[in-house]
Amino acid sequence: MRRGLAALPWAVACAMLAYAFITGGYFVTIMSFAMIYAVFIIGLNVFMGFAGQVSFGHNAFAALSGYTSAVLTATYYWEPLAAFAVGLGLALLVALVVGWPTLRLKGHYLAMATLAIGLIVYEIAIQWQSVTQGYMGISGIAPLGIGGYEIVSERGKLFALMVFVLLAAFAAARLRASRFGRALAAIAGSEDAARALGINVPHYKLAAFLVSAAYAALAGSLFVHVVEFVSPEVFGLHMVVLAFTMLYVGGIGTIGGPILGAVIVSLLPEVFRGLKDYQDLFYGAGLILLLIYAPKGLAGLGNLMSRGGKA
Amino acid sequence: MTLLSLQGVTRRFGGLVAVDAIDLEVAQGGVTAVIGPNGAGKTTLFNMISGFQTPNAGRIMFAGQDITARPPEEIAASGLIRTFQLVQLFQNLSVLENIQVGCHLHTKGGVLSALMRTGSTRQTEREVESRALELLDFVGLEGAAEAEATALAYGQQRLLEIARALAAKPKLLLLDEPAAGLSADESKRLSAAIRAIAGRGTTVLLIEHDMKLVMNTADTIAVLDFGRKIAEGPPATVRENPAVIAAYLGVGDA
Numbered sequence: 338m339r340r341g342l343a344a345l346p347w348a349v350a351c352a353m354l355a356y357a358f359i360t361g362g363y364f365v366t367i368m369s370f371a372m373i374y375a376v377f378i379i380g381l382n383v384f385m386g387f388a389g390q391v392s393f394g395h396n397a398f399a400a401l402s403g404y405t406s407a408v409l410t411a412t413y414y415w416e417p418l419a420a421f422a423v424g425l426g427l428a429l430l431v432a433l434v435v436g437w438p439t440l441r442l443k444g445h446y447l448a449m450a451t452l453a454i455g456l457i458v459y460e461i462a463i464q465w466q467s468v469t470q471g472y473m474g475i476s477g478i479a480p481l482g483i484g485g486y487e488i489v490s491e492r493g494k495l496f497a498l499m500v501f502v503l504l505a506a507f508a509a510a511r512l513r514a515s516r517f518g519r520a521l522a523a524i525a526g527s528e529d530a531a532r533a534l535g536i537n538v539p540h541y542k543l544a545a546f547l548v549s550a551a552y553a554a555l556a557g558s559l560f561v562h563v564v565e566f567v568s569p570e571v572f573g574l575h576m577v578v579l580a581f582t583m584l585y586v587g588g589i590g591t592i593g594g595p596i597l598g599a600v601i602v603s604l605l606p607e608v609f610r611g612l613k614d615y616q617d618l619f620y621g622a623g624l625i626l627l628l629i630y631a632p633k634g635l636a637g638l639g640n641l642m643s644r645g646g647k648a
Numbered sequence: 649m650t651l652l653s654l655q656g657v658t659r660r661f662g663g664l665v666a667v668d669a670i671d672l673e674v675a676q677g678g679v680t681a682v683i684g685p686n687g688a689g690k691t692t693l694f695n696m697i698s699g700f701q702t703p704n705a706g707r708i709m710f711a712g713q714d715i716t717a718r719p720p721e722e723i724a725a726s727g728l729i730r731t732f733q734l735v736q737l738f739q740n741l742s743v744l745e746n747i748q749v750g751c752h753l754h755t756k757g758g759v760l761s762a763l764m765r766t767g768s769t770r771q772t773e774r775e776v777e778s779r780a781l782e783l784l785d786f787v788g789l790e791g792a793a794e795a796e797a798t799a800l801a802y803g804q805q806r807l808l809e810i811a812r813a814l815a816a817k818p819k820l821l822l823l824d825e826p827a828a829g830l831s832a833d834e835s836k837r838l839s840a841a842i843r844a845i846a847g848r849g850t851t852v853l854l855i856e857h858d859m860k861l862v863m864n865t866a867d868t869i870a871v872l873d874f875g876r877k878i879a880e881g882p883p884a885t886v887r888e889n890p891a892v893i894a895a896y897l898g899v900g901d902a
Contacts, residue, residue: 389740508763515762515769516755516776519741523749526738533698533732534816535724535753544759590740 346635347593350600354499358492365491367603372498373560375599377576378584379505380552386590387518388545389525393577394435394451397458398428398550399557400572406558407567408468410479417479421558425551432550433543440542455577462569474568481562494563501559502596505552510592512548521545525590586627588634597635650709651676651820651851652697652728657706659692666692668875669706674820674868679842679852681862684872685895690855691733693872694824697853698730699723711819725753727819733828733855735805737797743808744793747780750815783811787841803834807841814845821845823854827861839865863887871895 357368377399384390402424409420431454439450462469469475481488481497488494512518520541523531528538561567579602587598605623609616631638652674659667667689674680684690695701697708699720708716715723738746755776761769784790787807792800800808806826813821823842827835835858842865846852856862862869862883869886871879873895879886886892 511765512759512762515765515773516752516757517759517762519745519749520752522741522745523738523752526740527736529700529720530732530736530738531749532700532720533724533730534750534812535721536749537721548759 342638346597346601346638349604350597353600353604354495357495361492365495367607368600369491369495369498369563371599371603372495372502373556373563374580374583374603375502375596376498376505376559377553377556378580378587378595378599379502379509380549380556381580381584382549382589382591382595383509383512383521383552384545384549385584386594387513387525388521388542390542390545391448392451392546392549393448394453394455395549395553395580396572396574396576397455398432398553399560399576400458400462400569401428401431401557402554403557403561403567403572404462404469404475407475407478407561410562411475411477414479416484417481417558417562418483421555424558425554428550428554428557429547432547436543436546436550440546441539455574459569459573462572469569472568474566475561476566478561478565478567480565481559498559498563501555505555506592506596513592517541517544582624586624586634588636591634591636594634594636601635649676650674651711652853653709654693654697655707655709657693657696657703657708659689659696659701660704665875667696667703670872670875670877672870672877672880674851674853677846677849677851678867679846679854679865680868680870681866682853682855682870682872683857683859683862686857687874688872688895689875690872691824694730694822694855697723698728698822724816727817728822729813729816729818729820730822731809731813731824731826733824735802735809737805737809737812739796739798741797742793743789743795743797743800744777744780744784746797746808747783747812747815748776750783750812751776751779753816780815783814786814786844787811788837803830803838806830806834806838810841810845814850818850820851820853823852823856825855825857827856827858830858835861 354368357364381392381395384392402421405424405427406417406420409415409423410417435450435454439447442450463471481494488497520531520536523534523536524538524541532538557572560571583598583602584595586602587596588594605620609619612619650673654670654672656669656671657667658665658669670693682690682693692701696703699718699722702717707714710726710728713726715726738749741749755772757769757772781793784793787810789804789807789811792804797805797808810823810826827838830838839861842852842854866883869881869883870877871886871892878891878895879889
């Protein structure tokens, strides 16, 4: 029973990805977006789940890298990989400049500072029209590809994105099961106790911030190459809200949770579409029930039953 | 040889002098206890030694270095490791992983080594794990390695916190009221564990309310009252000291 419950979300997620490959079309697009979000959230989870911090601003790093990829490939005809290298560098540089002073702050201050950086980058994307073309957005971005080989089919893109997600999750799992990952978990558990054991707390928070910014940058660049279009709205505040929903639904702090959350939350609007006007109501109620009865998210459903039995 | 030495260490909170010009010497080896009634300034003293609070005056020397007002992580790196009055375990980690965090100072490796996981990283991980298991065995928690830290009984959580501190290979181990909340039986086992730690060559400095534990465990006792040191010496002498009796029983002018 318990194992069955734990496997259920995985079964649904795998079935949906398989279904996308079979049917193609619109459903492939939904799953592709889910995979891009999964990369983003796997990274966000390093900072929020492993290290126990809060950021409302990681959309900024996705936007920085995404726009860099867009401008360099669409306007200057760069290779996607070279453009991403520049975008990643820029995102990390900004993360370093923002993170270095703010990560010495605790709790709310840090969250507010990250919110500000998200809003600032969004405004720049709108106002700097000579480069970003404002609300119009940039089209004609090179498709996902490397060294002249381009992935043009929707199914091919989805497959490539799934490979990225697996690699991203694999890297996160390695980070978690290391000296670095334990130091982050220690900070999440008790900063005082971590310091008393010699852990340099600001240093590790900054490292986690940079790692998660790198994931966000990758997600941003993947998005523009998959959709071949970008506008400020893509990386707006709604990205933060959706990412938070996915992270908490899937299971914050777990390895598989971000993937589950990304796939399942992406499906919810489709599931509730038939309810028309009541769609948002059921969507909201479903999320609240899940957070009450499965605080560790879908990835923690198996443990939920065992805990109930033990208490 | 003196391992830790405090000279005129003072801490004020507004008009209140919590710790008033304390001098204290902790010799290398053995167990030293700081006792005193509630509000005597024991915890403030500990916080200053471990870097969590800054003294207003005075100097703290540890292993030949001036550690006054240095940050906690630097003091920890110099070999002075503390535990907390309210157990501060890492709830999101298993019992074994909690102890592995204690090995932080004696290992290396950040993001890159975690991602690459080379042969030497794996070797270090194996050493860290075997050391953690050994310490788990030392405090008698060998069966609980994979349990969640918070699933342990309170007394076991205390022992786990001590094992975690030992993983950092301290020259001096500071225990902040380790017997608080323990049963008489658990307290007796704790006393044996502290003697065993001292027996392995780690100097121990503890703050404690539990007089029985202190009398049975400590080689030297310093008594604080209202931020001042009122007595110091071996348990037998301190027990007979009129100022100490007055402070604890509240009779006469201390």
